[in-house]
Amino acid sequence: MVTVTRIIDSKTEDLRALRSQVRAEYEGFRARKLALDMTRGKPSPEQLDLANALLALPGERDFFSQAKEDVRNYGGLQGLAEARALFAPMLGVTPDRIVIGNNASLAMMNDCIVWALLKGVPGGTAPWSQTPQPAFLCPVPGYDRHFMITEEYGFRLIPVPLNGNGPDMDKVEELAADPAVKGIWCIPKYSNPTGEIYSPETSQRLAAMRTGAPDFRIFWDNAYTVHHLTPRRHEVANILELCEKAENPDRAFVFASTSKVTFAGAGLAFFASSAANVRWYLGLAGKRTIGPDKVNQLRHVRFLKNEDGLLRHMDAHRALIAPKFDATIAALEARLGGTGVAKWTKPEGGYFISVDVVDGTARRIVELAKEAGVAITPAGATWPHGRDPYDRTLRLAPTYPSLGDVRAASEVVALCILLAAVEKQCESQEKKAAHES
Amino acid sequence: MVTVTRIIDSKTEDLRALRSQVRAEYEGFRARKLALDMTRGKPSPEQLDLANALLALPGERDFFSQAKEDVRNYGGLQGLAEARALFAPMLGVTPDRIVIGNNASLAMMNDCIVWALLKGVPGGTAPWSQTPQPAFLCPVPGYDRHFMITEEYGFRLIPVPLNGNGPDMDKVEELAADPAVKGIWCIPKYSNPTGEIYSPETSQRLAAMRTGAPDFRIFWDNAYTVHHLTPRRHEVANILELCEKAENPDRAFVFASTSKVTFAGAGLAFFASSAANVRWYLGLAGKRTIGPDKVNQLRHVRFLKNEDGLLRHMDAHRALIAPKFDATIAALEARLGGTGVAKWTKPEGGYFISVDVVDGTARRIVELAKEAGVAITPAGATWPHGRDPYDRTLRLAPTYPSLGDVRAASEVVALCILLAAVEKQCESQEKKAAHES
Numbered sequence: 001m002v003t004v005t006r007i008i009d010s011k012t013e014d015l016r017a018l019r020s021q022v023r024a025e026y027e028g029f030r031a032r033k034l035a036l037d038m039t040r041g042k043p044s045p046e047q048l049d050l051a052n053a054l055l056a057l058p059g060e061r062d063f064f065s066q067a068k069e070d071v072r073n074y075g076g077l078q079g080l081a082e083a084r085a086l087f088a089p090m091l092g093v094t095p096d097r098i099v100i101g102n103n104a105s106l107a108m109m110n111d112c113i114v115w116a117l118l119k120g121v122p123g124g125t126a127p128w129s130q131t132p133q134p135a136f137l138c139p140v141p142g143y144d145r146h147f148m149i150t151e152e153y154g155f156r157l158i159p160v161p162l163n164g165n166g167p168d169m170d171k172v173e174e175l176a177a178d179p180a181v182k183g184i185w186c187i188p189k190y191s192n193p194t195g196e197i198y199s200p201e202t203s204q205r206l207a208a209m210r211t212g213a214p215d216f217r218i219f220w221d222n223a224y225t226v227h228h229l230t231p232r233r234h235e236v237a238n239i240l241e242l243c244e245k246a247e248n249p250d251r252a253f254v255f256a257s258t259s260k261v262t263f264a265g266a267g268l269a270f271f272a273s274s275a276a277n278v279r280w281y282l283g284l285a286g287k288r289t290i291g292p293d294k295v296n297q298l299r300h301v302r303f304l305k306n307e308d309g310l311l312r313h314m315d316a317h318r319a320l321i322a323p324k325f326d327a328t329i330a331a332l333e334a335r336l337g338g339t340g341v342a343k344w345t346k347p348e349g350g351y352f353i354s355v356d357v358v359d360g361t362a363r364r365i366v367e368l369a370k371e372a373g374v375a376i377t378p379a380g381a382t383w384p385h386g387r388d389p390y391d392r393t394l395r396l397a398p399t400y401p402s403l404g405d406v407r408a409a410s411e412v413v414a415l416c417i418l419l420a421a422v423e424k425q426c427e428s429q430e431k432k433a434a435h436e437s
Numbered sequence: 438m439v440t441v442t443r444i445i446d447s448k449t450e451d452l453r454a455l456r457s458q459v460r461a462e463y464e465g466f467r468a469r470k471l472a473l474d475m476t477r478g479k480p481s482p483e484q485l486d487l488a489n490a491l492l493a494l495p496g497e498r499d500f501f502s503q504a505k506e507d508v509r510n511y512g513g514l515q516g517l518a519e520a521r522a523l524f525a526p527m528l529g530v531t532p533d534r535i536v537i538g539n540n541a542s543l544a545m546m547n548d549c550i551v552w553a554l555l556k557g558v559p560g561g562t563a564p565w566s567q568t569p570q571p572a573f574l575c576p577v578p579g580y581d582r583h584f585m586i587t588e589e590y591g592f593r594l595i596p597v598p599l600n601g602n603g604p605d606m607d608k609v610e611e612l613a614a615d616p617a618v619k620g621i622w623c624i625p626k627y628s629n630p631t632g633e634i635y636s637p638e639t640s641q642r643l644a645a646m647r648t649g650a651p652d653f654r655i656f657w658d659n660a661y662t663v664h665h666l667t668p669r670r671h672e673v674a675n676i677l678e679l680c681e682k683a684e685n686p687d688r689a690f691v692f693a694s695t696s697k698v699t700f701a702g703a704g705l706a707f708f709a710s711s712a713a714n715v716r717w718y719l720g721l722a723g724k725r726t727i728g729p730d731k732v733n734q735l736r737h738v739r740f741l742k743n744e745d746g747l748l749r750h751m752d753a754h755r756a757l758i759a760p761k762f763d764a765t766i767a768a769l770e771a772r773l774g775g776t777g778v779a780k781w782t783k784p785e786g787g788y789f790i791s792v793d794v795v796d797g798t799a800r801r802i803v804e805l806a807k808e809a810g811v812a813i814t815p816a817g818a819t820w821p822h823g824r825d826p827y828d829r830t831l832r833l834a835p836t837y838p839s840l841g842d843v844r845a846a847s848e849v850v851a852l853c854i855l856l857a858a859v860e861k862q863c864e865s866q867e868k869k870a871a872h873e874s
Contacts, residue, residue, distance in 0.1 A: 045507060045510075052498070055495055055497045055499065055500060055732065056493050056497050057493075058492055062492065071702065071703075073701045103730045104725075104728075107725050118551065118555070118566070118590060149724055152556075153555055153556075259511075263732060264511040264727075265508065265727075266508075266730045287589045289547075291541075291702055292540070293702060293730070295492065
């Protein structure tokens with residue numbers, strides 16, 4: 001057994017021995033013909049089981065809201081008052097500032113972008129489509145589906161590095177001075193995929209900064225706000241309050257959903273914002289639909305009951321998924337600790353572990369893992385247009401597979417990271433030697 | 438009692454007597470302080486009760502599709518195969534040509550308009566927003582919510598008269614030759630509000646006509662396709678087949694929903710079209726959402742089971758609502774038959790009765806009815822921008838109130854129609870007399 005030290009400091013003969021050994025081990029995994037999937041942040045069947053009561057709710061004789069609306073019929077564009085009240089603490093606003101959509105907060109974000117392009121937003125002087133090339137700030141690494149919406153509708157996507165407390169605010173402030181820059185994608189808590197939590201200072205600067213566009217919007221996707229992995233329920237600043245205090249009351253659109261609370265495909269989505277933005281949203285949503293699915297809202301109210309019910313439900317999720325995150329981190333630590341070839345996050349919430357590997361090896365690792373029967377998110381997915389200029393960041397999603405599978409898959413990934421790093425270092429030393437000789 | 442003959446032929450003294458008598462009767466209704474609503478095409482509570490089994494479906498242990506997808510989780514953008522199969526006969530296409538949305542077909546129409554504007558549609562050379570002022574054909578009287586979508590996004594709305602077999606096709610063909618005309622709103626069966634059924638010839642001409650725009654689209658909202666009011670299940674031509682045969686395969690977007698089958702607020706919506714249009718739709722919908730609410734699809738499959746279950750369910754609706762249509766028509770007949778002041782439809786399906794009154798009295802009638810405690814759809818609502826140039830068409834929606842309320846409301850409306858007509862005729866004769874003297 002070769003002792004693994006910092007790969008970069010190893011002697012060529014040691015590296016070659018290590019490469020042979022790791023390759024042999026890799027071939028052993030390949031022979032096992034695994035079929036494991038760590039690509040997407042999907043709840044596991046056991047997590048979904050926690051909400052199975054929803055499948056028989058609200059029951060055949062229960063179809064009136066507190067206000068005596070028949071939830072089966074048309075109407076109720078903003079959502080049931082009791083459902084808005086239930087999620088108001090989670091969203092940090094009063095219920096009148098919440099709109100409940102159907103099953104996807106992504107759809108609400110998409111609609112805001114589309115409406116902004118075609119109609120404009122409060123505070124703007126024209127629809128965004130009249131800006132020659134509107135641009136959007138994309139903190140990286142980030143969520144591919146965010147970037148794809150703005151890509152689809154022709155925005156220029158400007159990556160901004162995340163620094164562990166949210167985006168690099170010096171950069172953001174500099175870029176936002178350009179009037180063509182219309183907004184920024186943010187996942188303020190347990191960010192996808194880095195797990196980082198925006199600091200109060202980051203939030204404050206976002207709320208208060210000068211922007212070139214008077215109608216600049218923060219798309220504040222608080223997707224993981226109650227999705228803790230430790231007993232500590234981290235908080236982020238209340239962006240709507242900060243914006244109001246900074247006299248930019250309409251700057252933030254807040255989004256959230258129960259996709260990773262109840263059912264990923266059949267939950268509730270939320271939009272929360274200033275009074276003017278809520279009016280704007282409802283005005284356009286009211287052209288699109290007579291109302292959302294209120295039966296599903298009543299179902300959620302009956303099931304979760306109140307904020308306490310929601311938080312206890314999230315504790316049950318944590319009990320199921322925290323061990324999977326631990327297993328992945330343990331596998332990375334066991335194989336890669338001390339080698340200097342990778343850094344990984346230890347998130348305290350959310351759905352992802354982000355791994356930075358040796359530059360130029362992320363794509364190779366994804367291929368190696370695939371060959372060995374382990375699917376991970378394509379390298380580059382966390383960057384605009386799917387192109388990571390450093391070919392560096394891997395996103396691991398440990399929630400969906402069983403604990404045993406997470407262990408096996410994480411071992412394979414860790415081995416592939418090591419193999420790719422050793423291969424690269426060997427090549428580099430061999431080239432250097434050839435050059436010198 | 439004054440005998441009512443054709444009002445227009447009546448002598449002035451008879452008309453004055455009639456006016457006094459009708460006014461007295463109207464005051465009698467006003468004194469009763471009714472509060473009745475015939476404004477919107479909403480199912481009644483009894484109709485919704487027919488689907489109450491949905492409120493406890495699919496049940497706590499039933500969450501797999503035939504293809505073993507976990508319907509609780511993400512995915513399944515096009516909709517469950519068994520749900521598409523169930524509704525394929527209703528839509529007249531194979532299941533692969535169907536996309537299932539959430540609870541509102543209006544939302545799917547809205548999205549098609551928005552995507553056409555921002556991205557263009559198959560066969561087009563540019564997004565519709567690049568046409569200086571895109572226009573849309575609006576058969577009148579028609580559905581206000583259709584017109585409002587195209588109004589909201591800046592289309593020029595061009596009314597085209599309906600002639601009892603669908604829109605006046607000579608007019609449509611003439612107008613569609615303009616490349617700025619991008620599409621037409623159609624409700625081909627039991628049209629809202631006229632109840633008319635597009636003839637095979639109308640459909641054929643729509644499918645085959647030359648259009649100035651190569652990317653012209655028929656928005657074929659088959660909202661009432663299984664919503665019969667008589668034992669006869671009327672058919673309309675299969676527009677997708679006609680378009681294909683006419684070598685305009687991508688011309689029609691077909692929409693439908695179960696809003697008036699199961700729950701108005703919690704049903705399923707459908708888009709059906711050519712292979713190219715379905716690919717286009719899914720490409721853009723896939724940016725907007727990871728998938729629709731598949732639990733609700735499974736719920737509908739478990740409840741309706743198959744085409745036969747669907748048709749029997751619609752028979753139960755008919756049993757509840759046909760008597761309400763009969764009551765309205767009887768009230769109109771009793772009060773207005775032979776007077777020559779109104780013509781009304783006798784629909785064999787759908788949700789509305791359309792009444793053409795004396796030109797220039799529709800708004801007055803809505804006011805009179807309101808004063809007497811009966812809400813009916815604002816006059817003009819069936820025309821683009823809510824402006825009926827003749828002030829002629831009233832839309833009555835008899836499904837929601839109880840049978841007794843429908844009777845009472847219809848009597849009031851009939852009386853108001855008569856009163857407005859008599860008032861107008863008296864005025865006109867009095868003016869004429871003053872002019873001659």
